[in-house]
Amino acid sequence: MDLGDLADRLDAAADRVGPEVRRTVRSQADRLRDAIRQNASGRPGPNVITGQYRASWTVEDFAVPHGGGAEIGTQQPQGKRLEFGFYDMTDSLGRHYFQPPFPHVEPAVNELSPRIEAAFRQTLDDIFGGGG
Numbered sequence: 001m002d003l004g005d006l007a008d009r010l011d012a013a014a015d016r017v018g019p020e021v022r023r024t025v026r027s028q029a030d031r032l033r034d035a036i037r038q039n040a041s042g043r044p045g046p047n048v049i050t051g052q053y054r055a056s057w058t059v060e061d062f063a064v065p066h067g068g069g070a071e072i073g074t075q076q077p078q079g080k081r082l083e084f085g086f087y088d089m090t091d092s093l094g095r096h097y098f099q100p101p102f103p104h105v106e107p108a109v110n111e112l113s114p115r116i117e118a119a120f121r122q123t124l125d126d127i128f129g130g131g132g
Contacts, residue, residue: 013128016127018068020126021066021068021120022061022068023123024123026061027119028070028119032072032108032109033058036057037057039105039107039108040057041054044102046104056076057072057073058074059072081099083101086098
């Protein structure tokens with residue numbers, strides 16, 4: 001390796017970090033949203049009734065210094081209840097509820113975490129030339 005051009009190579013790599021990381025964040029967030037939607041398509045996750053809940057899952061990506069972030073979520077009120085369930089609950093009208101959890105977010109995160117980590121490793125290898 002020629003150390004004479006090291007500073008130029010590091011500058012060029014640094015210029016790529018933000019855009020490449022943000023692009024990777026967005027693509028992986030889209031993948032995770034799709035997996036959540038798939039898991040919300042019947043047991044062991046929640047059953048599909050109208051499809052509105054499943055379609056309500058969105059990705060909002062945003063820039064941060066030297067990278068990006070993303071929020072994946074739903075504004076539907078049943079999201080937390082479906083994921084975690086609730087036990088022995090009585091509402092303000094005196095109705096008694098018991099609903100088991102129908103996890104669909106946690107399984108998607110657990111399944112995709114190794115792939116997401118590998119995607120970021122690959123992005124950084126592409127930027128900085130691998131080698132280690």
